[in-house]
Amino acid sequence: MAKRAIPDIVIGRLPVYLRALNFLVAEGRQVTSSQELGDRLGISSAQIRKDLSHFGEFGKQGTGYDIAFLRQQLSEILKVNRMWDVALVGAGNLGKAIADYPGFVGKGFNIIAIFDNDPAKIGQIMGINHVTVQPVEELERTLRERGIVVGIIATPAEHAQAIARTMVEGGVKAILNYAPITIMVPPGVHVQYIDPVVGLQRMTYYLA
Amino acid sequence: MAKRAIPDIVIGRLPVYLRALNFLVAEGRQVTSSQELGDRLGISSAQIRKDLSHFGEFGKQGTGYDIAFLRQQLSEILKVNRMWDVALVGAGNLGKAIADYPGFVGKGFNIIAIFDNDPAKIGQIMGINHVTVQPVEELERTLRERGIVVGIIATPAEHAQAIARTMVEGGVKAILNYAPITIMVPPGVHVQYIDPVVGLQRMTYYLA
DNA sequence: TAGATTGTTAATCGATTAACAATC
DNA sequence: TAGATTGTTAATCGATTAACAATC
Numbered sequence: 421m422a423k424r425a426i427p428d429i430v431i432g433r434l435p436v437y438l439r440a441l442n443f444l445v446a447e448g449r450q451v452t453s454s455q456e457l458g459d460r461l462g463i464s465s466a467q468i469r470k471d472l473s474h475f476g477e478f479g480k481q482g483t484g485y486d487i488a489f490l491r492q493q494l495s496e497i498l499k500v501n502r503m504w505d506v507a508l509v510g511a512g513n514l515g516k517a518i519a520d521y522p523g524f525v526g527k528g529f530n531i532i533a534i535f536d537n538d539p540a541k542i543g544q545i546m547g548i549n550h551v552t553v554q555p556v557e558e559l560e561r562t563l564r565e566r567g568i569v570v571g572i573i574a575t576p577a578e579h580a581q582a583i584a585r586t587m588v589e590g591g592v593k594a595i596l597n598y599a600p601i602t603i604m605v606p607p608g609v610h611v612q613y614i615d616p617v618v619g620l621q622r623m624t625y626y627l628a
Numbered sequence: 629m630a631k632r633a634i635p636d637i638v639i640g641r642l643p644v645y646l647r648a649l650n651f652l653v654a655e656g657r658q659v660t661s662s663q664e665l666g667d668r669l670g671i672s673s674a675q676i677r678k679d680l681s682h683f684g685e686f687g688k689q690g691t692g693y694d695i696a697f698l699r700q701q702l703s704e705i706l707k708v709n710r711m712w713d714v715a716l717v718g719a720g721n722l723g724k725a726i727a728d729y730p731g732f733v734g735k736g737f738n739i740i741a742i743f744d745n746d747p748a749k750i751g752q753i754m755g756i757n758h759v760t761v762q763p764v765e766e767l768e769r770t771l772r773e774r775g776i777v778v779g780i781i782a783t784p785a786e787h788a789q790a791i792a793r794t795m796v797e798g799g800v801k802a803i804l805n806y807a808p809i810t811i812m813v814p815p816g817v818h819v820q821y822i823d824p825v826v827g828l829q830r831m832t833y834y835l836a
Numbered sequence: 837t838a839g840a841t842t843g844t845t846a847a848t849c850g851a852t853t854a855a856c857a858a859t860c
Numbered sequence: 861t862a863g864a865t866t867g868t869t870a871a872t873c874g875a876t877t878a879a880c881a882a883t884c
Contacts, residue, residue: 429875435829436810443785443809453841461810465841466877473843481842482884499832506828517725518824523808527825528832569835570828577651594831596824600731601651602644602669610834612827616726616804617735619820620714620778621643623802624707624736626818627777637851661865673865674853681867689866690860842883849876859866 426474433471434494436461441491453484500528507563507592509583510574511536511546511553514598518574519547533568535559537579556583563590570594577601584611634682641679642702644669649699661692708736715771715800717791718782719744719754719761722806726782727755741776743767745787764791771798778802785809792819 440460444452454465454472461468472478472490475497479485495501506524508515508531519531525548534546535556544553554562562568571592573580580599587595594610597603600618605611648668652660662673662680669676680686680698683705687693703709714732716723716739727739733756742754743764752761762770770776779800781788788807795803802818805811808826813819 427875431833432830434833435823435826438829439808439823439826440810455841460812462812464877466879467875469841469843470876477843479842480884481882482840484841497833498829499835500829504828504832504835513725513728517721520721521824523823523825524828527829529825529828570831572824593835594828596827596831600647602648604668604670610831612830614822614824614827615643615647615731616729616780616822617731617737618643618647619804619822620712620732620737620802621646621706621708621735622640622820623778623804623818624712625639625642625705627707627712627801635851663865672853674855675851677865677867678852685867687866688860689858690864692865840884842881844881845879847876847878849874851875852871852873854871855869857866857868860864 430471430474431498433463433467434498437468437471438491438494438498438500441487441494444487445491449487451484452487452490454479456484495528498528502528503530504528504570505530505532505566505568506570506572507531507533507535507559507568507587508547508572508574509535509556509559509587510598511538511541511544512574515574516546518572518598519549519551522548529570531572533562533566535562556586559583560586560590563587563592568592570596572596572598573603574598638679638682639706641671641675642706645676645679646699646702646706646708649695649702652695653699657695659692660695660698662687664692703736706736710736711738712736712778713738713740713774713776714778714780715739715741715743715767715776715795716755716780716782717743717764717767717795718784718806719746719749719752720782723782724754726780726806727757727759730756737778739780741770741774743770764794767791768794768798771795771800776800778804780804780806781811782806 454468458465478490506529534551534553536553537556541553542555571587577599580601581603584603598614600615662676666673686698714737742759742761745764749761750763779795785807788809789811792811806822808823
């Protein structure tokens with residue numbers, strides 16, 4: 421009998437909880453409550469308690485949650501208490517900014533390979549890990565050889581679907597897609613989108 | 629009697645529909661159906677029809693939707709059939725990549741002011757609109773003077789809340805926040821988040 | 837202890853889907 | 861016309877919330 425799957429929407433909130441806990445740690449705080457977290461995140465305390473209850477009992481009645489402990493637990497649940505090797509495709513302005521972004525450090529991700537199709541880019545050393553840009557023809561083989569299962573797409577929209585396909589063939593199971601296009605992948609492969617235009621357009625509806 | 633508000637979750641999908649329609653136009657297509665759109669986006673055709681039905685009748689039985697027409701209608705609904713002036717705060721690596729990003733062109737947004745607190749950055753000319761970076765002290769006044777209601781935060785996390793507050797005081801009603809922290813804003817101010825770490829951590833749970 | 841807060845239940849609320857009459 | 865697809869209804873499904881016993 422399979423355990424009932426935990427809803428995607430619950431999984432989706434855990435990284436946000438984790439981010440808030442990191443911030444509280446940085447503030448030097450020791451203990452928090454579902455009420456305080458909810459106030460900070462703009463969601464109800466009941467929802468936070470319910471979400472956490474899918475995974476176990478992490479708090480103490482009357483006291484709340486030990487911040488460091490809950491952070492550790494959430495890291496384990498999300499499997500980010502270890503490092504995931506990441507391949508980045510696209511070494512243009514956007515790809516370079518991603519490779520240089522310091523925010524991945526300590527969050528479970530490490531960009532260890534970068535690919536581009538522009539001869540001028542290939543061979544350049546890029547990003548906080550000083551990775552040499554490889555030709556995109558080497559993508560699939562490199563993914564396999566290094567056992568990489570997480571990919572980031574930072575190419576123009578017209579190449580995103582083809583790159584996604586190659587990534588999947590190379591064994592990638594999770595894709596962060598910065599290209600402004602919905603990509604199709606087989607079942608079992610996960611995709612998340614980063615599209616600032618979508619973010620902005622979600623708000624203009626409400627403006628005068 | 630107030631019209632029943634359209635659910636946020638419906639509004640949130642419209643930019644994704646719009647993105648798909650833009651892609652179909654680029655492919656030279658004229659007509660599509662809820663079925664085809666749904667297949668491309670990985671959602672049900674019924675949901676697309678239901679979502680659109682909140683706003684009117686845009687299709688023809690037996691035929692489907694005229695792509696250019698539906699695109700125009702969605703642009704109007706989302707109020708992106710005009711240009712929104714945008715202020716960007718943070719002119720570091722990330723801010724520079726945002727200012728240089730060509731994807732805002734033709735999507736309703738125009739970065740017309742950039743701010744930073746680093747004297748080395750102030751005075752630099754940056755981005756596809758060749759904007760001169762201003763000191764952050766001028767943020768609130770500039771927002772007011774130019775009637776800017778859309779802001780982008782690309783500062784380190786520790787400054788994001790203060791910048792958000794200044795933006796709100798300057799009249800901003802929609803904030804796209806790249807800083808990895810949840811910010812608190814008054815009712816009526818909208819926030820969307822761009823956090824690649826959250827995107828990646830939402831997927832690792834499902835990996836082996 | 838008294839006060840606070842959890843974890844959980846049951847009720848409410850809202851979103852999605854299936855199905856089909858209408859009609860192009 | 862015959863075939864296709866919309867817009868909409870009602871049913872289903874799932875998520876959120878309120879409330880509170882348990883207990884630190």
